[in-house]
Amino acid sequence: MAPRASQLLGPRVRLCSAGSSWDPGCACAAPAAPVARVVDFQVTSVHYYPEFNMSAASPSNNSLIKTVASKVPFSDLCSTLEKIQKSRSRPDKNKYFKDFLDSWRNFHNTLHKNDLNTTDSFYPALRLILPQLERERMAYGIKETMLAKLYIDVLGLPKDGKDALKLLNYRAPTSSHGEAGDFAVIAYFVLKQRCPNKGTLFVQDVNEHLDSIALNNAAKKKDLIKKSLLQLICQSSALEQKWLIRMILKDMKLGISQQTIFQLFHPDAAELHSVTTDLEKVCKQLHDPTVSLSDVSIMMFSPFRPMLAAIANIKHIEKLMHNQSFYLETKLDGERMQLHKDGDVYKYFSRNGYDYTQQFGDSPLQGSLTPFIHNTFKSNLQNCILDGEMMAYNPITQTFTQKGNKFDIKRMVEDSELQTCFCVFDVLMVNNQKLANETLRKRHEILQTLLTSVPGRIQVVEKTEIKSRKDVADALNEAIDKREEGIMVKDPLSVYKPDKRGEGWSKIKPEYVDGLMDELDILIVGGYFGKGHRGGMVSHFLCAVAEPASPGEKPSVFHSLCRVGSGYTMKELYDLGQKLAVHWKPYRKRDPPSNILCGTEKPEVYIEPCNSVILQVKAAEIVSSDMYKTGCTLRFPRIEKIRDDKDWHDCMTLHDLDQLHDKASGKLASRHVDLDDEELDKKKRKIPSKSKKLIGIAEQFKAQDLSSVDKVSNIFEDVEFCVLNGLEDHPKAELEKGIAECGGLVVQNPGPDTYCVIVGTVNIRVKNLIAANELDVVKADWLVDCLQKKCFIPWQPQFMIHMSPCTEKHFAQEYDCYGDSYYADVDKSHLREIFKRMSKPEHHLPFKAIADLEQRYLWDASPLCMFRHCIVYVDLYTIIGDASAKVHGTSLDLRVLELRFHGAQCVTNLTEGVSHVVVGCDARRLSELKLLRMTFERKFKIVLESWVTDSVKAGSVQDEKNYLL
Structure with a gap:
């Protein structure tokens, strides 16, 4: 290797920020190149003055190409990373990274000041800082x-x-x-x-x-x-x-997120990376932080991170879909893939941006898929980008094979009995027209015109439009019966957002619904030490099932089944670790324990079964595997609970495992969703266990004899009512008889099991019940409507005389203060009633009243309300000469708008009552503000402008301690 420049030249001079000299032998010195000129290069608050010759850089860069990466010592980058990791303050972490980035950019500008077309960028450093993005x-x-x-x-x-x-x-x-x-x-x-x-x-x-x-x-x-x-x-x-x-x-442990680093590099960096997955392209296109990227969009032959679905609860699906109809799809169990087609040129990219074109074919003449689908596209189609799932299709059974089976769709060999099939569910570009901002409904209509489906080769995923959670439950039950992975639910009005989860797309699997999965009680027989915050403890477990023992005897041999390391809390893991710590023994592959039989998967430590505990584990299915002695394993295993109530020898046996596998072809979802209980809860929130028997009640309060009343319906089955009085045309006795005919129970004095009190006229007794604030008091008109229409009519504001706290909270989510529903349509007469309640004009609401309303209607969790309780003065003044003058057109003007947009009360004068004063980078007025604060009875906090920007970015108010001046 050629000698470095430092071996040939005299001492190298560096100046720190204080202006002192640095000795070349100090820890901060780096080898210098031959002298040419002086450049100011600042890294983590230290000024470097490296002398360099463009023709003689580092040994790895002997050409005339000038790059910053060839001049920056790797030790300087490591020093910055060390500071970022050790700092506990988020602003400090951001500052260390920003200092290094700014120094790089400044040095770059000096190095390339006469070369406007340079391709040099921050990429060589950023790919080392975010190595996980360069897989x-x-x-x-x-x-x-x-x-x-x-x-x-x-x-x-x-x-x-x-x-x-x-x-x-x-x-x-x-x-x-x-x-x-x-x-x-x-x-x-x-x-x-x-x-x-x-x-x-x-x-x-x-x-x-x-x-x-x-x-x-x-x-x-x-x-x-x-x-x-x-x-x-x-x-x-x-x-x-x-x-x-x-x-x-690829595990940096910096304590600073990828999103934060992107934001510090350039405001558009995260969005550009989500649609290109190309870190080098991001660094080159966004090298200048003052230039915004106007057109960040999906591009041909550039992989993007696909839109993903969030886990959804069936109970809340109607609300997630805004109480409108929505699309239902089968959840496919394959590999997410995007197809880019331009004429006869094809490209295939995985979810993480890997290129699988060689496998599937870049032209109609080669690959496992392209030759079979090329002629399915319509003749007028020039180019397109499709999003879908790559599936393995069995032409003999004419079914898709689940990914849990032993095959890899990305590496299927030609002589496989399975064939590749691309199931398309979205389109992002057609004939150079980008469609990401079109609604899903429009995109689906376009998709259906692009190609002709060929079963087993390319298929458009069928979308069914449904309206209710019952439809969702029926679809999930059908998926369970067909041994499918689950279902997808999508909002037809959603737009495509790369690298976003949810945003109108939801997924529902049987394992997400309580009570649908068969759970396995398996024994811990081995362990693996954890990493990161779980370092130093056994965090993953090798679990096994027992060989059936003779009747009356405990099992003595165990077969490994799976490795599991999720589902527990840190406290549960710690408690379990304390319990098992003294029993762990090193596992020696050459001398394994005779009673624990393993496949190719061996633990780091093992435990004697008699000292172990049983875990209740939930999983998606049982799949074949030669890694474990049982010849199978669990797919997506998750610990549900630690079975302290069971002895070690009561774990599942091989026979139990075989029965469970045969029960549903390996699928562990064998039960159906049942919404009956939920629908019943919707109709009656309180269900009495039995009818009340009143003893020693005065004659006038005794109930009429309803034992001979014939039951004609069950709309009030086992629901307890108390009718205090009736209406002129519907007296109390008639209403009570109607309740009994509909299966309800009638009491004369309301109790804890009473569903509601029915009232025709408000009297002193009714007022006493209202004052107690424990029961719902409902107009008799509601009961009359139910009896006449022979159905259970949900309560509406016009029916309520008084609401219990529980009901009032529910109504606050469904109706505004005038009784107008947020969701249900209204007719003309109902609208008139609402307008009557609005007859008195209301004054302008103060901020406190707005905050109370937001809390009442559960809006206070929204980021738009985060500063609601703050009264903020943004200091737009700066020192000019010997006086202060207000300056507009700075970033602080934008902070005012952001604060107001997120709920703050921004004032133009610094007066008593102000909670925060926001200042910019010019801190010359700081002493003046602090002196003024001493005269205030309520002391305001002086915070940096970054407190606002960081809070807005995080979606919640950040700790002021990190921003105080």
Whole structure:
């Protein structure tokens, strides 16, 4: 390797922010290139003045190409990442990243000031900061065990030595420094005394080495992978290797979200990435933060992150769909795929943006799918982008094969008995016309005109329009009977939003509904140590079923079934860990326990069955697998509860497992949704267990004898009423008889089981009941309507004399203060009644009254109300000369609008009662504001402008402590 410039030249000079000199031997110094000119490069609040020659950069960049990445030491990036991780304050984390980003951009502008067409960007750094977004380009095939063995080899560590065992058993709770489960930290402490304080790599060097590893991994050249890793290790400090490991493992643990980093880089970055999934394109197109991207949209041959569905509750589905009709689809169990077609050119991309065109075919002449679907498209179709599910179709049974079976649709071989079928459920572009902003109804109409479905090759997913949750329950029951995964529910008026979950799309599976799944009681026999916040404890469990024992005997042999590590709370995991901790033993593959039989999946530790506990586990289905001794496993297992009520020997047996598998062809959803109980609850909120027997009641309060009344309907079945008085044309006795004919119960004095009190005339007794505020008092007109129409009519405001607190809360969600329903249509007469209640004009509501209304109608959870209780003064003044002057046209004007939009009361004068004063980046008025605050009885808080922007972005008011001045 050629000598670095630092070996040929004199000392390199750096100036810190205070202006002091830096010695080239200090920890912050990096190798310098030959002298040419001085450039100001600021990283994490330190000013660098590297002297460089454009023709002699780092050894990895010997051409005339000028890039910032070839000038920025990798150690500076690692130093920034270390500060971000160690900081607990979100504003500080943001600041460290922003400082580094600004320094990069400033250096870039200086480096390329005469080259406007440069393609250099922040991409080399951002791909290292967000390695999880570069899965395809940065697929290394390297895990912790391989790195541990490599370090042991490179460092010449004794294989049974203390440090070697630390690396190999990094997840064990015996690991030092309290960082069990974090391989990067364990490696850092092992390397700390064995590596130089400063590495010699630049950001570009690291990228080139990592790219080399990814290419060699794809070519399965393990020796070359090892060589590249060795070069990285030998030229890096312990701290740099800590972050290199995290980049390779794609687990940065920065404590700052991908969304936040995108937002700090450019306001449009997240949206552009969602429709391109190309980090390099994002960095190049949005390099200038002052230029907005006007047309962020789905593009041909550019993969986008698809729109996803949120989990929905059947009970709430009508409200989710805004009480309008909606679409129902079968939930397909395949691989989400998008098809881009332009003439005879085809591209296929997965949900994560991986390119599978080679498998499915880029032209009508090759691939497992394209040759079979090319002629199905209409002749007038030039290009299109379709969204759908890639399924495996069995032409013999003419059915789709579930993904849980042993096949991979993305790698199906030609001689497979299954064939590839693309099930299309959406269209995003047709003949260069983008459709994402069209409604789903319009997109579906267009989709049906684009192609002719061919069963088993390409099919348009059928959409059924339904209206009620009963229709949804029936569809889910049908899916259960057909052994399908579940159903999809979609709003016909929804638009397509890439990388968004929900937004009008919902999914319902049997496992989301209580009581539909068969649950398994299986025994913990092994364990795996966790990572991250679960480091140092056994967080995943190997579970097993028992071999049937002889009658009267306890089972002695157990067969592994599945690995499960979700469904519990951290407290449940901690309590379980405390209970089992003393019983765990290391699992030795060469000497496994004879009573625990495993497949290829082996645990890290095991436990004797007699010391273990049973877990109640819920799963989607039982599928074949050679990883476990049973020959099958559970798909999507989840812990429901820890069965402390069962002894270890009462777990499921192999025979029980076989019966369950045969019961529904492996599907564990065997029961149907039953809405009968829910419908009953809707009609009567309180169901008495039995009729009240009144003893010792005065004659005038005794009920009439209704024992001989014939029952004609059951609309009031077992519902208890108290009729205090009736109407002139419908007296009390007639109303009571009507209740009995409809199956109801009548009492003379209301009690805790009484559904409601029926009143024709308000008298002193009625007033006393109202004052008690415990029961619903309803007009007799409501009961008359029910009896005449022979159906249970829901209560409406005009029927209510008094509402109990529970009913009042319910009505607040259904009606406004004038009794006008938010959902139900009204007729002419009803509308007149509503207008009569609005006859008195109301004065302008104060902010407190608005806040009370929002709380009453449960609107206060909306982000639009987050600042409702704040009285804010935005300080638009700045110091000009010796005086303060108001300045408009700054970002603070926008903050005023944001505050008002989200509920705040913004005032133009700083007077008593103000809760917050918002200031911008110019803090020259800070001392003046603090002096003024001393004169106020109620002290206001002075906060940074970022308090507003961060709160708006997060959708909730952020902790003011992080923004106080």
